[in-house]
Amino acid sequence: MKVIIEHCEPVLSTWLLLEYKYASKLIGKRNLIFSNVKNLAKGKLQRIGTTFSESITKLPFKKAELIVLDPKARKPLKASDLKSNPILVVGGILGEAIPLGRTHEFITKKIRNVKARNLGKAQFSIDGAILVAKLIEGGKKLSEIKARLNPEIKIRKNHSIQLGYAVPVIGKKLKITPGLIKYLKKDIVKDELKLIGGENPWQ
Ligand SMILES: C[S@@+](CC[C@H](N)C(=O)[O-])C[C@H]1O[C@@H](n2cnc3c(N)ncnc32)[C@H](O)[C@@H]1O
Numbered sequence: 001m002k003v004i005i006e007h008c009e010p011v012l013s014t015w016l017l018l019e020y021k022y023a024s025k026l027i028g029k030r031n032l033i034f035s036n037v038k039n040l041a042k043g044k045l046q047r048i049g050t051t052f053s054e055s056i057t058k059l060p061f062k063k064a065e066l067i068v069l070d071p072k073a074r075k076p077l078k079a080s081d082l083k084s085n086p087i088l089v090v091g092g093i094l095g096e097a098i099p100l101g102r103t104h105e106f107i108t109k110k111i112r113n114v115k116a117r118n119l120g121k122a123q124f125s126i127d128g129a130i131l132v133a134k135l136i137e138g139g140k141k142l143s144e145i146k147a148r149l150n151p152e153i154k155i156r157k158n159h160s161i162q163l164g165y166a167v168p169v170i171g172k173k174l175k176i177t178p179g180l181i182k183y184l185k186k187d188i189v190k191d192e193l194k195l196i197g198g199e200n201p202w203q
Pocket residue numbers: 068069070071072089090091092093094095096098099100101102103104117118119120121122123124125126129
């Protein structure tokens with residue numbers, strides 16, 4: 001299976017890069033293409049896949065070869081969809097608490113009559129969606145795949161973060177993006193401080 005990730009976010013954040021790196025590990029560097037990659041992100045993404053600056057909506061792939069993974073698609077992805085070795089198109093889009101339909105807006109709508117498939121009602125991360133697709137390719141039905149919706153991750157004593165999406169479970173293990181918990185424990189706290197700023201109310 002080959003995967004094209006259409007990079008749709010304006011910034012290649014640490015979180016997004018962690019998801020892309022796990023996607024590359026899951027599918028293999030040779031099978032991963034990033035489209036819509038502008039100069040700044042190119043260097044980092046060339047280490048984990050092939051890059052194109054053009055959008056998938058403009059690249060000359062045969063439409064019949066593509067399947068867009070889109071939460072708004074009417075039909076669920078099935079193993080039979082993957083038999084002809086299609087190219088899966090996944091949105092390089094970080095999840096929103098309430099999904100905004102950006103996959104449909106940025107990708108599906110722009111490739112007329114392209115085949116689109118969903119992975120059920122729950123929103124997965126980019127790498128999580130690719131993992132679910134791989135399990136389906138391996139013969140599992142969507143209904144047989146386990147996942148945990150909005151899992152809560154303990155960051156430190158009295159501090160936990162809820163991930164606002166579904167995470168696949170294999171065996172008894174949550175398949176969270178490698179490096180994400182470490183990032184949440186350390187760097188995100190610094191980033192939040194930078195973003196939030198604010199004054200000390202007791203001074
Ligand atoms: C974090 S999701 C972003 C979805 C975005 N919030 C939306 O409403 O379209 C990242 C990508 O994973 C894939 N994906 C995640 N969950 C999916 C689902 N339930 N069905 C189909 N594709 C899904 C899609 O390709 C999507 O663009």
